[in-house]
Amino acid sequence: MLLRHTNKEIKPRKALTVNPAKTCQPIGAMYASLGIHNCLPHSHGSQGCCAYHRSALTRHYREPVMAATSSFTEGSSVFGGQANLVQAINTIFTTYEPDIIAVHTTCLSETIGDDVNQIAIKAVKDGKVPDGKHVIHASTPSYVGSHVTGFSNMTKAMAMYFSKSTGTPNGKFNIIPGYVEPSDMAEIKRLVKEMDINPILFPDTSNVLNGPMTGKYKMYPDGGVTAEELTATGDSIGTIALGAMASADAARALDTKWKVPCQVQDLPIGLAATDRFIDALRKAAGVSVPDSITRERGQLLDIITDMHQYFYGKKVALAGDPDHLIPLVEFLLSIDMMPVHIVTGTPGQDFEKRIREMTAHLPYTVNVKAAGDLFQLHQWIKNEPVDLLMANTYGKYMAKDDDIPFVRIGFPILDRVGHSYFPTVCYKGGMRLLEKILDVLLDRLDRDAPEESFELVL
């Protein structure tokens, strides 16, 4: 047994987290920064955080992830990191030549109380920021929230730093795709364009973290939202933010600052959430939904009807981020699966409330926890076994020990490919999710079938 110390007996814990279902703010900020064109993320703290964040993102995407660090020493941790950051800005612009440096803080610089805004102003005054180049920053203390909070903070920071209003609307829509994969961002963009809507999608990691193999390394890949596009967000007709935790703050900030009206939607995972997203786009832009999209929807529904018997009544345990789990649980419910244990490491009351509302009609009470961990999820599973586990790669230890069919979702996925290339959002993504779920459920059925009832056709 891998997790041999995990047993059924649940003892209360107040202080000890075991097998977390979240990670820290800066990695989310770093990921968001990579979705800006010609931008180098910068970690203002000791170099270990930066090394960890880069390694984790690299393992997940199998792509280069570049970021610099202020390399704090004991001295900087006592006297503050201003000198380090100013020197870093100079070194970066001279050596790595980005257009933008996106600085996020770490627990250390936050605890010290470094004022990155002041330091950035000083760097400009000292002539360390070449003309036309930018230093943006977000405060991302990891003792608040989670990686999702960091993504949200950096997304808000990029909008606030660049956006301007010329007073002339540009006819575009801001779309904030949420903390999703490059493939998902591309898929969201494709559908928006298919509806004849001109989007500014930010951040946009497509063509950054799912780049091609060409034999030529580009430190700044082709993708990413540009500074010009970010500047134009203040002139957009409206903003649609996908995923409340990751995207709402940026959308609301644009609303407050430039009166760009916003709507916050769930991430378009599964049938109903995608329906709401497409419908919101349709109404906001005053366009009609093209048949091509309705056809994709119909295909998703077709799989559901064709294979409904295999979904029906299957118990599911899930771990992931709130923005993902809310529509995903809704999707599973809509195909008559039974989510029974649901955990996110990210704190926040709304999550439990929404899941409870969504599952209120069920004949049983779901186990749901925000600021929970995988140890807790596993103990719940030990007490009430499930037919399917959906979690990031760390879930495979539970899946192996307890022989549970397992679908990888969320971050990080360290042992499979696909997530950066194939979306799980919108109708096509819903189809992919169902394919994945069916694959593991039917493989299990085949594996366990006695020979006399081993079926050719399922």
Added chain:
Amino acid sequence: MSDTIKDTKTIRPGGVDTLDPEKIKKELLSRYPAKVARKRSNQIMVNKKDDTGKTPVMGANVRTVPGIITQRGCSYAGCKGVILGPTRDIVNITHGPIGCGFYSWLTRRNQTRTASDADDNYMPYCFSTDMQDKDIVFGGEKKLKAAVQEAYDIFKPKAISIFSTCPVGLIGDDVHAVASEMKEKLGINVFGFSCEGYKGVSQSAGHHIANNGIFKNVVGKDDSIKEADYKINLLGEYNIGGDGFEIDRILDDCGISVVSTYSGNSTYDQFANSHTADLNTVMCHRSINYVADMMEIKYGIPWIKINFIGGKSTAKSLRKIAGYFGEEEFIQRVEAVIEAEMPEVERVRLEVKKRCEGKVAMIFVGGSRAHHYQELFKEIGMRTISAGYEFAHRDDYEGRRVIPDIKIDADSRNIEELKIEKDDDKYRSRKTEAELAALKAKGFEFKDYKGMSVDMENDALLIDDISQYETEQLLKLYKPDLYCAGIKEKYAIQKSGIPMKQLHSYDSGGPYAGFKGAVNFYREIDRLVNSKVWDYLEAPWQTNPELSAKYGWE
């Protein structure tokens, strides 16, 4: 890029030797701001060996310039991740916000094997106090105490250790006080590490803090003497990809008994008993040579440097161990093992060598692997024309003879040096003065490591703490056949069309140590440098973009 070096494509495959390393060095420094270039220039050396084997001074173990994209991590990573990570039966609690603990959870591929499920193994678990803002503001000691208590109540481990992350030192939490209080209360060993990430300049500081902690808090707690001949400790072997298992297999065949491994596949009890071994063998000099020194002073265990990377090095290391114990029968047994193992190693080596001969590699990792792996490349006819360490010190480049000359700077000063004295009760001379003298007279070398530089060609480029920018330049200028580094460098190199081998995680491969490991490595390198995939980089319409006037089928 400046024009010091023109199109190098025409130079290759005429040979890397047509490139002037001094010019390359200049090229590498040309883009940096002047101050940065000055600093980096002390860490880029063109190798020159004199008659005595002396090599140029390397400015190692110094701070990374802020803004440089570095390979390095932090002291916490070195302490919790590297040294204590592979010990399976201690509950390792990270005291800090969630990230540090999360990233060091199962990501280092340390393998471990227990006799049964009844044995403790906490390695698949991540324990953290997940500090919140109120803990930062009001202090986290209370939460830490509660976390230790909960860990004890739920898991009942034989020991609990606590690792400090950056904010901990700053807010003044005293992890050592908490540890002693809880040790008293729970009646099990509880100890803390002040391995905040800003200590020192790299992981190396963390290795030191970890090893000191184990030495102070665990070593010497169990005096029982194992019934076995030829008892050794294997220091600085972390069982990545099963390396340690392969070494254990060979040692077992030879009749050598491993009292403890620091720290691959290790347990608390092994450390507690490690002072009873009769010889310390040091694999990774950087991460642990000081433990060998301390054990020698306190307990009388002599140490030798060994290397189980490479078929020949493995044989040589076994002979060295046999020579130390010196009994003829034992020497014969070791020879028999070597004789049984080597034919397969040789068979594969010669087969692979045909396809790899003359190719060039670069290695930029760690504190010992950049050196050790050159052996394996040599065995298949490949040259390592540029190499460097991520977190090593001068002695790892230039050999232990420079240790007295190493200046202690502010960053090293804050890493505790233990004052070690002979333990009158537990000290035991393993060899008489006469025996030691006889061994030395035969050319047997104790506590010696001559460093990496002396084993490299003249004109090879040695680069300490290489930056991303320098890596890219090296690739452009030399176009090596293979580049070895870590996960953060991996894909930038591969995207440049150059095969890349990770020598931290082995890209999920291994083992590469010992005899079987050598065979695995030869095959792996053969796969990498002779793969067809690199021929597909361009699509047919890119190699031949002219449009034909006619349709193909006309």
